[in-house]
Amino acid sequence: MQATAAKPPRERQWTGQNSNPILGLAMILPAAAALALFQFLPLITAVLNSLQSFSPFDQSSTGWVGLDNYAELLADPAFRSALLNTFVYIALMLGLTIPLALVLAVLLDKRLPGSTWSRNAIIGALAASEAVTALIWNQMYEPSSGLFNAILNAVHLPTQPFLTGSSQALISIVIMSVWKDVGLPMLIFLAGLQAIPRELPEAAELDGASERQVFWTITLPLLRPSIIVALFMMTITATRMFTPILIMTQGGPQGSTTNLALYSYMLGFEFQSPGSASASVVCMLVVLALVTAAQSFILRDKEAK
Amino acid sequence: MAAGNNSSKPEGISRRALLAGMAGTALAGALAPGLIGTARAAGNGKIDLGGYAGPELTTEPVTLRFMRQDFTPDVNALLEGAYAEFTAAYPNITITEEKVPYGDLQKKLLVYIASNDAPDIMMGRTDFADAYHAGKVALPLQDYFAPEYVADIPENLRNAASSGGNLYCVPWETSVMLLYFNRDLFEKAGVPTPPEVEGLEGGWTDEELIARLEEVNAKLKAAGDNQSWALAAAGQGNGGPGANYSQLESIWIRSQGDPNAAKDSSAYKTLMGISDDGLSVSGYIDTPEAIKGMQYYQSLFSKGLTPLGPVPNQFPGGIAATYFGGLNFTNRFRVPGQEPKFKWGVSLPPKGNIVFNGNGSDSPLVWSKAKHPAEAVALLAFLCNDKNRLAFHKAWGSMPSRTSLRTAMSEFATEQPFKMASALSDASYSVPRTPGYFDYFNAMNPAVKDIALGADPAKVLPDTAAKIDRLLAKYK
Numbered sequence: 001m002q003a004t005a006a007k008p009p010r011e012r013q014w015t016g017q018n019s020n021p022i023l024g025l026a027m028i029l030p031a032a033a034a035l036a037l038f039q040f041l042p043l044i045t046a047v048l049n050s051l052q053s054f055s056p057f058d059q060s061s062t063g064w065v066g067l068d069n070y071a072e073l074l075a076d077p078a079f080r081s082a083l084l085n086t087f088v089y090i091a092l093m094l095g096l097t098i099p100l101a102l103v104l105a106v107l108l109d110k111r112l113p114g115s116t117w118s119r120n121a122i123i124g125a126l127a128a129s130e131a132v133t134a135l136i137w138n139q140m141y142e143p144s145s146g147l148f149n150a151i152l153n154a155v156h157l158p159t160q161p162f163l164t165g166s167s168q169a170l171i172s173i174v175i176m177s178v179w180k181d182v183g184l185p186m187l188i189f190l191a192g193l194q195a196i197p198r199e200l201p202e203a204a205e206l207d208g209a210s211e212r213q214v215f216w217t218i219t220l221p222l223l224r225p226s227i228i229v230a231l232f233m234m235t236i237t238a239t240r241m242f243t244p245i246l247i248m249t250q251g252g253p254q255g256s257t258t259n260l261a262l263y264s265y266m267l268g269f270e271f272q273s274p275g276s277a278s279a280s281v282v283c284m285l286v287v288l289a290l291v292t293a294a295q296s297f298i299l300r301d302k303e304a305k
Numbered sequence: 306m307a308a309g310n311n312s313s314k315p316e317g318i319s320r321r322a323l324l325a326g327m328a329g330t331a332l333a334g335a336l337a338p339g340l341i342g343t344a345r346a347a348g349n350g351k352i353d354l355g356g357y358a359g360p361e362l363t364t365e366p367v368t369l370r371f372m373r374q375d376f377t378p379d380v381n382a383l384l385e386g387a388y389a390e391f392t393a394a395y396p397n398i399t400i401t402e403e404k405v406p407y408g409d410l411q412k413k414l415l416v417y418i419a420s421n422d423a424p425d426i427m428m429g430r431t432d433f434a435d436a437y438h439a440g441k442v443a444l445p446l447q448d449y450f451a452p453e454y455v456a457d458i459p460e461n462l463r464n465a466a467s468s469g470g471n472l473y474c475v476p477w478e479t480s481v482m483l484l485y486f487n488r489d490l491f492e493k494a495g496v497p498t499p500p501e502v503e504g505l506e507g508g509w510t511d512e513e514l515i516a517r518l519e520e521v522n523a524k525l526k527a528a529g530d531n532q533s534w535a536l537a538a539a540g541q542g543n544g545g546p547g548a549n550y551s552q553l554e555s556i557w558i559r560s561q562g563d564p565n566a567a568k569d570s571s572a573y574k575t576l577m578g579i580s581d582d583g584l585s586v587s588g589y590i591d592t593p594e595a596i597k598g599m600q601y602y603q604s605l606f607s608k609g610l611t612p613l614g615p616v617p618n619q620f621p622g623g624i625a626a627t628y629f630g631g632l633n634f635t636n637r638f639r640v641p642g643q644e645p646k647f648k649w650g651v652s653l654p655p656k657g658n659i660v661f662n663g664n665g666s667d668s669p670l671v672w673s674k675a676k677h678p679a680e681a682v683a684l685l686a687f688l689c690n691d692k693n694r695l696a697f698h699k700a701w702g703s704m705p706s707r708t709s710l711r712t713a714m715s716e717f718a719t720e721q722p723f724k725m726a727s728a729l730s731d732a733s734y735s736v737p738r739t740p741g742y743f744d745y746f747n748a749m750n751p752a753v754k755d756i757a758l759g760a761d762p763a764k765v766l767p768d769t770a771a772k773i774d775r776l777l778a779k780y781k
Contacts, residue, residue: 055440056741056780059419144612145612253754
């Protein structure tokens with residue numbers, strides 16, 4: 001029997017020579033249309049609305065007011081407080097979620113006993129309804145009959161106000177959000193860990209590197225792309241945090257938990273000011289753009305240059 | 306009043322009780338035709354269109370949309386039965402309805418108005434009559450209703466539903482806030498119960514209420530009862546402090562006012578809650594009297610007399626000595642099989658300078674751009690005729706918004722809670738008059754909550770006044 005040498009498959013290369021420009025345009029059209037309709041149009045509408053005033057009764061435009069809505073916002077102490085709180089939410093969410101997610105991912109990657117159960121529990125929290133989760137945690141934080149104070153009282157510690165104290169309410173919401181949202185960065189890290197070739201840590205261990213050295217010098221640098229994705233995702237999540245705040249504190253006590261998302265909602269739907277609400281939304285987008293740009297700058301790959 | 310020992314025929318929300326109530330109502334209507342003066346002949350006399358006195362209805366096909374809150378199944382069934390009766394008389398008219406969660410009703414109304422495609426009839430509130438006028442949101446109704454029907458609405462409530470000389474909505478019911486108490490818990494604590502008066506005199510003052518509640522609290526705790534509270538968490542709105550300024554928490558501020566004081570006095574301004582032009586609240590909600598009222602309110606929380614957060618059903622569950630609730634609780638507690646497991650009674654809300662009651666209430670309106678205004682008003686008038694209203698009040702338990710309906714319900718003449726509710730309603734006040742009451746209300750609720758949670762009223766109220774002034778500027 002004569003053996004026939006199998007021809008290696010010819011690698012297809014995109015040359016652009018035989019491309020059909022109409023077909024190409026047709027293929028990107030749905031995505032471009034969707035982007036234009038659902039991303040850019042609302043953004044442009046928000047910017048345009050932020051430069052107009054509206055009737056508080058039927059929300060019809062009553063004319064262009066230039067930057068008056070922005071000036072009004074800056075004069076409102078509640079806006080300044082909401083802006084500050086937005087940064088605090090971002091800092092706390094990133095500061096707590098990313099390290100915790102990393103630890104959980106590393107532990108799950110070791111496939112210790114109970115890993116499957118733990119992974120399912122964390123993903124379960126992520127999949128749970130935000131509103132339902134907030135309602136449950138609201139009950140647990142309740143000062144007189146909540147679970148957390150019952151535990152504190154059982155160990156003879158004083159009752160804490162949690163959501164009803166202006167110094168604790170924001171961090172209480174963040175803790176609930178960390179519990180709920182840690183699953184997403186954890187999954188990103190887990191995928192990143194599983195993409196690291198096993199030979200690298202094994203070789204390092206053979207060379208005498210300790211577990212800690214392996215983590216800091218091999219695992220963490222190789223996780224860099226995953227960390228960047230997780231940071232961006234959590235920044236967006238923290239900036240637009242809304243449901244738990246609305247359900248658990250409605251922005252109080254004394255505005256201590258109001259962020260720009262809630263502030264914008266209140267202006268638009270409770271205080272009949274669509275122009276100011278749009279201006280606030282534009283400010284929120286600027287904050288998000290600034291934070292993500294700063295992250296991109298800090299995390300840029302200097303060696304890749 | 307003891308549970309289950311009411312002398313009058315118990316009113317129920319069961320089908321049987323409902324049918325009995327409707328039959329009784331029909332009988333009362335037949336025996337006393339002159340009792341409730343309405344223009345029954347309008348609408349070709351096919352069915353009782355209540356006070357409708359507008360043009361004859363079209364024979365062209367018409368679809369009417371009605372947006373309202375979701376009631377209990379039996380009340381929903383009542384309304385659906387009424388639609389069926391209406392469409393049987395006017396087969397060319399189709400009725401569709403949209404039920405909205407109660408808390409979202411006014412927001413949804415505003416969104417519909419903004420969309421320029423609003424339902425023909427929407428459940429509004431008397432609180433927003435000035436907004437309906439300023440925004441040309443609602444159809445003026447006085448030209449569609451017989452004058453005697455409009456006159457049957459008590460003057461203070463009629464004024465609350467009117468603005469600029471026009472009646473913009475038809476009060477569906479009226480609001481009273483009563484102080485319910487658990488007689489058993491007061492007996493257990495050895496504290497005298499609140500006075501069960503029939504008029505506006507003789508109830509507890511703010512100081513007396515707080516002192517008695519402190520006493521109840523201390524004695525119940527001393528007796529080993531760590532579960533019961535002196536005052537139940539609010540049952541209105543979101544259930545916690547700052548639940549519903551219009552109906553509940555404004556009592557603490559506006560009762561410190563004085564209707565007979567000079568118009569430029571802080572006592573008068575405290576009662577009014579806003580300037581005459583409806584655009585400024587500084588000097589009205591942050592007066593020394595208002596601050597004092599909020600300090601009383603705050604002490605309920607700081608002294609541990611009531612929970613800081615929402616706890617549902619504390620009073621019906623028998624674990625609260627007192628509760629602020631509407632007349633529907635009285636009606637509910639009288640239903641056989643639904644009586645609470647404790648003896649109960651009703652007293653006045655606490656008196657500051659006056660006994661204050663806000664009469665803001667649900668009131669359907671007809672959209673100003675409704676394509677078929679006469680048909681929409683006729684349907685509304687039909688839903689508000691004597692038979693349908695009496696059946697509704699018997700099933701839902703709320704207080705009627707017309708004098709003749711109260712006359713037709715014997716309990717208002719014979720039983721203490723109803724007599725007291727009637728007196729409170731007659732002396733009630735509308736919400737502060739402004740086209741921006743939605744803003745006002747939404748700014749006051751969190752301020753009240755902040756005060757309950759410990760913020761200084763002397764700081765929060767002026768800050769809130771400045772905020773509301775800013776918000777009202779757009780209504781100039």
